[in-house]
Amino acid sequence: MSTIGSRTVMGLTWAYFAYGGDKALSLVTIAVLARVLVPEDFGIIAAGTLFIGFVDALRDVGIKDALTYKGDEKASLADTAFILSAAIGLSQMVAALLLAPFAQTFSDDPRLSDLIMVMAPIFLINSMASTHDALLHRQLKFRVCYSVDFMAATVRTGVVILCVLADFGIWSFPAGMLTSAVVRAAGRWAVLPWRPSWRFDADDARLLMRFGLHVWAASLIAPILFRMDQLSILSFPGEAMLAVYVVALRLPDVILGSLGVVVSRIMFPVFVRIREDGNEFKDHLLATARRMVMASAPIGVGLALVAPIVLPLAFGDKWGPAIPVMQILALALTLDTIPWAFGDAFKAVGRPGLATLLLIVEACYMVPAIWSVTYLFQDVTATAAVVLACSAVTAVLRIAVACSTLDIKVRQVWVAFQGTALAAGFMAVCVLGWQHMAGSLPVPVVLAGSVTVGAVAYILSIWLVDRHEARHIIQTILSAWQRTPRPDPIREPAP
Template sequence: MPSNVNAKSVTRNVGWSVLSKTGTFGLKFVTVPILARILTPEEFGTVAVALTVVQFLAMIGGAGLASALIVARDEDMVLIHSAFWANLAVSLLMALGLFAFADPLASLLGAPEAGYLLQIMSLLIPLQLAGDVAYSLLARRMNFSKDAIWTMLSEILGALVAVGAALLGFGVWSLLAQLFVSAFIRLAGLYAVSGYVPRFVFSPGRVLSLSRFSFGMMGAEIANFVTFQSPMVVIGRNLGLADAGAYSAANRFSSIPNQIVLSAVMGVLFPAFSHMSEDRQRRSQALMLSTQVTTVLLAPMMFGLWALAEPAMLVLFGQQWAAAWPVLGLLALSKGLLTPCSTYIPYLKGIGQGTILFWWAVIRAVATTGAVAYGAIGGSLVDAMIALCLVNLATLVGYSWVVFRADRLPFLRGFFTSIRPLASAIVMAIVVRLLLQSYGSMLPNALLQLLAGTAVGSLIYLVLVLLTEQPLLAKLNDLARSRGASGSMTTAAE
């Protein structure tokens, strides 16, 4: 691990990662509604079901080897080359298996018409896994700026191809084109910026040396994947492809704020916490600060989307999706409840608590799948989303208890400190929702309702944060001043 991991380097790399995610998901903010207006819910649902299988197999194929390379003490090239060939071999076998059993698997998932898509999308598995080792080298070097540039480029070009193909009437093929174009460009970019060149070197013993860590991470990732993707499968099987498409479109849009911040923060904090694993005081301070900051940023976005879901659905997706606005609101609410948990997974990974992470991930996966299935089988898509909100509320308490216990922090003090911004966001969202219900009819269209609600909500939340988060704001101010003073000293010395 690099020896210069500190608040400055973490902040810089988080900044690059957030910039990358802001660019790519900001693009999705535009392209998802455009595609939703051109394509049907059934087309969205079919691709979403097929992509769930591909992502699951790609994750298993990696077996956590990339994560193990990130926490390794040295860049052992024999180990790195061995991990690359192991990844590639497994990915090719999985792609072949998916191609051969695509039709029965699609039927099992309740989408028999997706069989041919599974066969085509099986090629995405080696495309994704072939870049894992190159990415792990960038991550362990805390060099996220280069990855950020290529990520933005791949997503921009993929989205442009998708919109262009959809406008030309290619239907579901436009979504496939987006996936493949983005995968090819990102793969090429990872090798270009990491400088990694695979060589024909393979040591089974070196690969096995990573197994203890990698298989634990693989188990946790599988459980997390089930948590995030099982609702799609359950909804597709029990409620049909139209509801699956509505869920997919709403989920993709409501995930944009989370993925901009969370994927950026988690990718950087994992190697950073690994470097701090033997310094409890330092990592505890980093845990609380990163948790508070991400919650302050994310909570108002998610609860604000819940408050403004109805006009947002009309403005962004069009009249054909209008009935799905409660789904968008409830998904935003369910994700908003988990915002304080954003740093917990990289923290547990970084300090070597793989066993705890695995078992709590399994518990969450079982609870999420069961709750959504109960809501979908006995009711509607809205009932399933309400069940998801209840599970995520329990997950917030459970994950907080596990992490603060692992860090030997008092649970109640840590819990209430971390959820304080969440409470401010909830108050803001309720006020905005009530104002919209009472006075929304005075505004002539959904766009004005959305803009007015966003402005009012931002002002309310800013006031609440200034009143309730003075210790956090003071800490951030001190950090900014110390960085400024350090920069001035460096300039003077030069």
């Protein structure tokens, strides 16, 4: 097996379990807060996180991706990138502090602006590790990178639980987030020997910004666009309904959102390395999309099927209204994972502006649809339904553009996904049949049986309809683990 393929599999494995572990610990944090806080207080945390997410869209202006893409061209690029990232982090912190009072437009609770101001230093702390993050990813040092992230997540969860026990209420959340940011930044500096020399080169800055601005435009639009559902709910039904929506979103986001983010982080540097070989590039792209859907489809469908059991167990019976919302959002996030790899392919071939253009087009139908439905129905289930519809349209649009731009045939995409669609459908029928027969059994038994029946049905179906791909995945994973490549020394980009 090639070194690049082995590193990719190892990276994806480490990244998913580390990032997934991070999100799982985040789920524990949210579950603890959801059980001890009333919906209105939990809604304040959700609203504060929403506004922090909007400011976070300005993060590094695409400089980290630009450094990953052009990092070998000049040694001084990393120094310039560090200074730019630090300046942007400082600007974000100041912007959050200045804009916090305006958040009261969406809430009558004065704690919302205080919460945002307390969390503002996170931006400056995160910026201190942005360049280190890019260099680690450039060298495909995924294991080191995500081990640090998991350690920071563990610290965050511990701090939140201790603060909850000390009766800090909503302030437990920012305490954990700030501590986690410090641990993550310190960890990046500890594992990477590179240190900034504080040299700033205007030509380097222009080189980074020229590529980065296209990426940044997409990263600016995307968080705003994909949080539009939450902002519309905060504006109309209010904080309590936003809390219901966030609780419903949490578990699908932990599992499916983690998968998408990890694949994006890992595959972009991999695509950059193989972009000159057209056939290998397209093969890797289709294989990545195929395997991503193969992993996400049973998870999304499974979460929709077990939501009436899992959600009360995780968050408590008071969150019952979130069950249908979670079922719909699990399916929406499954659709979102289908075209995820194509966005990284656009960046890797030097066309990041295409991803930005697609986001602008998507905003033209998503924003009015979500806001009008939320306003008219004042119901989070209706909002989730329109999000699902928009996700379906977006998946079709992105696949069509990818086929046209990257010279991929529609039939190749259909062949890549059809086996998974059949297997997921068969799995759903089997799980529903089990739940119908086991309705009178204890809840834990029904849940365990649903997971077992679903897993067995899906694996058997995949083996029957796509045996070649199943064998290839198993062989690739075994080969990667048996022949773990010796790490290269982490170094500055070559002059």
